[in-house]
Amino acid sequence: MIETSPAPTISHDKPPAILSLIGDTPLVEITQIDTGPCQLFVKLESQNPTGSIKDRVALAMIEAAERDGTLRPGGTVIEATAGNTGLGLALVAGAKGYRVLLVIPDKMSQEKIFHVKALGAEVRIVRSDVTRGHPEYYQDVAARLATEIPGAFYVNQFGNQANPLAHERSTGPEIWEQMRHDVDAIVCGVGSGGTLTGLGRFFSRVKPRRGIEIILADPTGSILYEWVKTGKLVESGSWAVEGIGEDFVPEIADMSFVTDAFEIDDEESFATARELLHKEGILGGSSTGTLVAGALRYCRQQTKPKRVVTFVADTGNKYLSKMYNDFWMAEQGFIHRAPHGGLSDLISHRYEAGEVISVGPDDSLLTAFKRMRQADVSQVPVVDEKGRAIGILDESDVLVKVHRDPAHFNDLVKNAMTDRLETLSPKAKINDLLGVFDRGRVAIVMEGDKFLGLVTRTDLLSYLRLHMPKSSVPVSREYS
Numbered sequence: 001m002i003e004t005s006p007a008p009t010i011s012h013d014k015p016p017a018i019l020s021l022i023g024d025t026p027l028v029e030i031t032q033i034d035t036g037p038c039q040l041f042v043k044l045e046s047q048n049p050t051g052s053i054k055d056r057v058a059l060a061m062i063e064a065a066e067r068d069g070t071l072r073p074g075g076t077v078i079e080a081t082a083g084n085t086g087l088g089l090a091l092v093a094g095a096k097g098y099r100v101l102l103v104i105p106d107k108m109s110q111e112k113i114f115h116v117k118a119l120g121a122e123v124r125i126v127r128s129d130v131t132r133g134h135p136e137y138y139q140d141v142a143a144r145l146a147t148e149i150p151g152a153f154y155v156n157q158f159g160n161q162a163n164p165l166a167h168e169r170s171t172g173p174e175i176w177e178q179m180r181h182d183v184d185a186i187v188c189g190v191g192s193g194g195t196l197t198g199l200g201r202f203f204s205r206v207k208p209r210r211g212i213e214i215i216l217a218d219p220t221g222s223i224l225y226e227w228v229k230t231g232k233l234v235e236s237g238s239w240a241v242e243g244i245g246e247d248f249v250p251e252i253a254d255m256s257f258v259t260d261a262f263e264i265d266d267e268e269s270f271a272t273a274r275e276l277l278h279k280e281g282i283l284g285g286s287s288t289g290t291l292v293a294g295a296l297r298y299c300r301q302q303t304k305p306k307r308v309v310t311f312v313a314d315t316g317n318k319y320l321s322k323m324y325n326d327f328w329m330a331e332q333g334f335i336h337r338a339p340h341g342g343l344s345d346l347i348s349h350r351y352e353a354g355e356v357i358s359v360g361p362d363d364s365l366l367t368a369f370k371r372m373r374q375a376d377v378s379q380v381p382v383v384d385e386k387g388r389a390i391g392i393l394d395e396s397d398v399l400v401k402v403h404r405d406p407a408h409f410n411d412l413v414k415n416a417m418t419d420r421l422e423t424l425s426p427k428a429k430i431n432d433l434l435g436v437f438d439r440g441r442v443a444i445v446m447e448g449d450k451f452l453g454l455v456t457r458t459d460l461l462s463y464l465r466l467h468m469p470k471s472s473v474p475v476s477r478e479y480s
C-alpha cells in the first residue's frame with residue numbers, strides 16, 4: 001500500500017524525454033460544422049504533456065530563468081496559479097529537479113489540486129475572496145514568498161517576457177508551416193496575453209504587408225472585449241470559462257495586435273465545446289468553446305474564403321464533471337428543461353430517465369454504502385422490481401446496523417431502511433418541502449404510484465440560486 005507520494009527518482013542531468021514532446025502539436029480542419037465560406041483549423045494544444053498550451057510557456061520561462069541565473073540548482077519555483085500554468089510548471093520544473101510551490105486560491109477544484117500535487121508540487125491555499133492589493137491576494141502572497149525563500153524564482157506569467165517569446169518562437173512558426181504560409185486570421189483568447197503578443201509579433205514579421213487578422217474571443221464579463229472595441233476600462237463581471245478573460249490588462253498583453261473582437265458568453269462557449277465533441281470528435285476545454293464560437297462567428301461573417309486558425313487550448317478531460325456533465329449544466333442553468341411548475345422542476349435526477357442512484361430491498365448494506373460513496377450522496381431510495389419507491393436508506397440507517405459489528409454490512413437493505421416515506425405530489429409547493437426538510441428527511445416525489453425522483457435540500461438550494469436576481473450575483477473569475 002502506498003501511504004504517501006514517493007520522492008521522485010529522476011535523473012536531473014537528463015530530464016525525462018516527455019519534455020521533448022512539448023509543442024509541435026497537430027492542426028486539424030473543422031469539417032462537420034458550418035464555417036461559411038472559410039476553412040477553419042484548430043491547433044490541438046490539448047496534446048501537450050499536461051494537456052494544455054501552457055506547457056510551452058512553462059518550459060520557456062523555466063529555461064529563460066536558468067539561462068539568466070535567476071533559477072539555480074536547488075532553487076524553488078513559485079507561481080500563483082492552480083490553472084494550466086501550474087500543471088506545466090509542476091511537470092517541467094519538477095522534472096528538472098526544482099522545488100515547486102504553487103499559491104492557489106481556495107475556490108479551485110480539488111481535481112486540479114490533486115493533479116499538481118501528484119506531479120510533486122507543494123501547495124499553499126489562500127483566500128479567493130480578496131482582490132488585487134489585499135495582502136492575501138494570491139499573486140501578492142506568491143510575490144512575498146519569493147522574497148522570503150532563499151533561491152526562489154517567482155515566475156509571474158503576467159509580466160514574464162519569456163511567455164510571449166515562447167509563442168513567437170514555437171506556436172507562431174508551427175502554424176505558419178502547417179498552414180503552408182497561407183493564413184488570413186487567427187482567433188485567440190487572452191489569459192496572460194502571452195499567446196496574443198507572441199503570435200502578433202511573429203506574424204507581423206513574416207506577413208508584414210498584407211498582414212494577418214488577429215481576432216480576440218473574450219468571455220462575457222471580462223474587460224478585454226470592451227477595451228479593444230472602445231478603449232474603455234469597464235468593471236468586470238463573472239464568467240465560468242477557465243483560462244481566458246481578465247479583470248485587468250496584463251503587462252505582457254499587447255492588445256494593439258488585435259484587429260477585431262467577439263464577446264462570447266458561458267452558455268455559448270459550453271454549447272460550442274459540446275458541439276465540437278459531438279460533430280468533430282474533439283474533446284476541448286471550456287475556453288475552446290469560446291475560441292471556436294468566436295472563430296465560427298468570424299468565418300460566417302466573411303464574404304470571401306479565408307483560412308482561419310484557432311486553438312483547442314486545453315483538454316476537455318479536465319471538464320468532464322462540469323461542462324460535459326448534463327446535471328452540472330442543468331444545475332448551473334446552461335441546459336434548460338421545459339418547466340412544468342411545481343416540484344418536478346426541482347428534481348435534478350429523474351428516475352424514469354435512469355438518472356437516480358437507487359438500491360433494491362434485497363441488496364446488501366455494503367452494496368448500498370458503496371453506491372452512496374461512488375455517487376457522493378448520503379441517502380438512496382429503495383426501489384422494488386415494479387419501480388415503486390418503498391423506502392429510503394441513509395448513512396445513519398447503515399451506521400445503526402454496523403457500528404457494533406461490521407459483519408452487518410451483509411444485512412439486507414429492507415431490514416435497515418426507513419419505510420415511512422415523505423411523499424409529495426409533483427404539484428406540491430416549495431413550502432411543502434420545508435416541512436419535510438425540518439423533519440430531517442428528503443422528499444420523494446410520486447405521481448400516483450409512479451416514482452419520479454427525490455428532492456433534497458441541495459436540489460432546493462440549487463433551484464433557488466438559479467432564480468437569484470442577476471444583479472445580486474457576486475462577481476467571480478476563473479484563474480489562468
Ligand SMILES: Cc1ncc(COP(=O)(O)O)c(C=O)c1O
Binds near residue numbers: 054193196288314
Ligand atoms: C485554457 C487557456 N489557457 C491559456 C490560454 C492562453 O492564455 P495566455 O493569454 O496566457 O497565453 C488560452 C487561450 O486561448 C486558453 O484557452
